[in-house]
Amino acid sequence: MTSSTVTSGVMEASGLPGERPVTPEVVREHNLNELEYGRIVALLGRTPTLTELGIFSALWSEHCSYKHSRTVLRTFPTTGSQVVQGPGENAGVLRLPDGWAVAFKIESHNHPSAVEPYQGAATGVGGILRDVFTMGARPVALLNSLRLGPLESPRNRYLFAGIVRGVGDYGNCVGVPTLGGEVGFAPGYTGNPLVNAMCVGLLKEADLIRAAAHGVGNVLLTVGARTGRDGIHGASFASEELSEKSEARRPQVQVGDPFTEKLLLEASLELITSDLIIAIQDMGAAGLTSSSAEMAARGGVGVEIDTGLVPTREPGMTPYEILLSESQERMLVVSEPHRVAEIQAVCAKWELNATPIGHVTDDGIYRVRHHGLVVAAIPGQRLVDDCPMYEPTAREGDETKALRAALPAAAPKAGLQDALPLLLDAPNLASKRWVYEQYDSTVQASTVLGPGGDAGVLRVPGTAFGLAVTVDCNSRLVALDPYEGGKAAVAEAARNIACVGGRPLGITDCLNFGNPEKPEVYFQFREACRGIADACRAFDTPVTGGNVSFYNESPTGAIDPTPTVGMVGLLARVADRVPSPFSTPGDEIFVLGATRGELGGSAYWAELRDFTGGRPARVDLDAERRLQRLLVEAAGRRLLRSAHDCSEGGLLVTLAEAAIGGAYAGDGLGASVDLTAYGAEVPLDGLLFGEDGARAVVSAAPAEARRLVALAREHGVPIARVGLVGDTGGTLELRVAGQTFSWGIGALRQTYFEAIPRRMQHPDVDRSAGE
Amino acid sequence: MLNVAVVRFPGSNCDFDALRAAELVGTNAYFAWHRDASLRGADIVLLPGGFSYGDYLRSGAIARFSPVMQAVQRHAAEGGPVLGICNGFQILCEAHLLPGALLRNAGLSFVSKPVDVVVERTDTVFTSAYAPGSRLRLPVAHGDGRFVAAADTLRMLEAEGRVVLRYVAATESSPFQPNPNGSANHIAGICNAAGTVVGIMPHPERIAEGVLGPPDGLGFFRSLAAWRPRASTLNVPSR
């Protein structure tokens, strides 16, 4: 059998001459199991052609079908008066004042970044930008969440350097400021780094456009870069001509071209705001196939495209390759036929091609021709919807249970005096200035608070309000207790937003896990999602979209479960924003919230007692919500001069970070703090390093202190005055349990800001070592 | 009202920022497209930051040849003021409207942060609103900001007082490297002999409004708004 021409009316399709026949082996190579393949044959009433098999394998992949996650994702709260667009589109959209709306989304690019850190990370940023501007929104902020193996390994340093450079170069060139992010290091990410990129865009609600094809006879156009053979995963069997030698040379790596992206951005927004098009979608994962099939399914129509019309970078590309290519910087657009010339004119202005490649049909069939020959004909809705869904067994691993019940065995490496500098030198806690200095954070001239604080804040020109953005996840907590860890990720994000004065509005999530077919991984996934859902309900921050990344495993095992939460918040008046470092000598320092001294899963145990275990603090959602409301109201009344939430590292690290000052302050202010009364009943290590939630360290002008205390009481938030902000170049002085500690601010700053650069002095040295 | 043309190349990304800052000080600011042969009667030209033509090959190398740059060359030759910011500075050097070149930062990484600069020359079209010796804190964001020039060119620039901005440490005791990119003589910006063409690496347009922080950059725009063309050229379209 060299080709399969099957007669079944509208669903007739034939293979290309000479292409590989569809055998059980070929089916397996496409990652389709027997159940799935059986369903395909039943649905078509015949054997699929090779092209069709490629299409199914793409759309029924985990990435496109969410087959292992959909049942769990359905439990997320997704509605609320602020929601304009929930999950299901390229990005979620929330309502803002004055007719404005915010579109935002997060996505992973983990595997490509493991193979080629620079291009992998860069194209990750490119993809998420497109997801946002296809909604008609202008990207105004980027964030990124990174996870790597420890920096002691040269390979990890190489990956870290390449990833950061890739993230930076792409966003810098397109001209979107990076306003925040996070970086974490743990052994589980060696060989499997995580790169999650988030984009936030602004639009007028009236300009929102959705990616649904309509109107029989309307035209499909590709816009942007030509299609090459990039990133056609597992496509080795697609073409018989392919020799082993050429296979070895075939680049699997997608190369990003941020310059073309910038043109695509401007052209797309111009097409959308001038009402020239009906729908637009980025050709992301699984390229043309998924964009065309999903747009058709959303509109409940059929489409017919001819891959022979798609502009390619190389001659002789097969329909299989054209459909599955993941070449970057491409869009699929639907328009009325009489608009095509105008669309082409707009694109030409931006130096881009727009090429008609097909049209909308009324028979509901997803039909692909190649120079006329029908190579695929599949019922469109079923192609998108009929992938089997799985709900694997979930069982908590015994190891996790044991770890949670355990206590550290080793004595602390250092006493309290040395513990603080040791913690500030730990890459997980140290300043990430080395990272965010490589990202343009001020382009667009709207950055009110850049990276380095609790959340980024931007103004919207012509309005009074502002947006706060953050991305957070403490994977150590999720690993030890997925449910509480999921809650904690949302709580920390909301706390960060509230600290700068923003009211949390909604989230997007990037769920990075191992192989879901392993019961202990699926347990982590299900429980973390339950935690996220409960927290989002409590805070009224619906989930507007997100991304699932499974199979993050390397020979040494699965990654720590990492459900990253990206959150957007609203400041009614952007001028009320609150920075995180202390700002004025003589201000009074307060701790908001109660401390029980929960050391389970703490950085202190990990860094000073070599122990990653214990039971993480239970997240008190009610206390978190009260704290958030207090912070937002206090900011609005201008009662706060600084606010910094307590998270990894605990109270002492939070105090130290506030005292150290911002990344570009000449010097920090220091502080003198007395915790004798505040923590009388709590063991010293728990008081200083416990990671209880629902806490923040704030400072206020002495004249405002009384009002702040009263407001905290009103909100039912414990408040304790613990000290005074010091003078430039001073010390951090701490009195507690009858002892006095003192640290020079200059030395703490040095430790905190130089920890990562010191380790990254020669980052590019060896890309292979330690593999 | 002064006409201020903000040139947009494909890949410009500080175009809106420059336009907004120019509008803020009450000028009639508008975009000129890279394919335009005319500046539509511009009194002043701004070349904004970004990655013109992707900054492929060398920053500014391709932009220099765009049609609009022929018009900018004429405008400059006739004594018309031009301010190049970041990528605009790189383009001015490539176009030989300013001497020297901007090479990859000495640290080899893109650098985005606030820097402290001192205004050394205040009789240019773009710095007249500052007091001599003013210290400003302005953001930089660039990968290619290391100013280099032949030794005699550098000497000439210094001798003629053509260094407009120079990186300095915030305080005498500041632990920070004042120079973010390894520029020769800590040069952050220079001008032509007449003080009409100015190129700077920092971004004053990003810090020209109080809501974003102390508006140290506003003076560049106040200066240009206060500039008056010679009577003979006032409101005579250049082409």
Add this chain to the structure above:
Amino acid sequence: MSFRVHVRVMPREGLLDPQGQAVEHALGALGFADAAEVRVGRAIELEVAAPTRPEAEARVREMCDKLLANPVTEDYLLELEEA
């Protein structure tokens, strides 16, 4: 003995080379329509000490594989001359 080595590190065939495209486009606009297939890579020059030419070459290949070229996205070419 000492050798002067020229290494050319070029983007792999089939891989998108946006820089090459931009340069080709710019050359065309400048009236150099006779230039085609432009690709842009890195040129690295170095001196290496080795007893023989083959040993020098082997040594530089090792440098390329380990550091100078990225095997996932780049190919390289060597030229040696006695210094």
Add this chain to the structure above:
Amino acid sequence: MSFRVHVRVMPREGLLDPQGQAVEHALGALGFADAAEVRVGRAIELEVAAPTRPEAEARVREMCDKLLANPVTEDYLLELEEA
């Protein structure tokens, strides 16, 4: 006739070449202490159509002078082969 041209654009001698220094340092750290005088520039490959070799070379020189190299900071070198 068609020629395949290799252009090497290198930083002017005497000019600080931080990239070359970084590579040299990295090579040293990897145990390649035998590498010295490392400099990093750009390699450009293109095809040019011209009736004769000298004409092709003249044409590419023009491209270099105008666009491919910056005379303030860079020197270039050509190699042509018949394509």
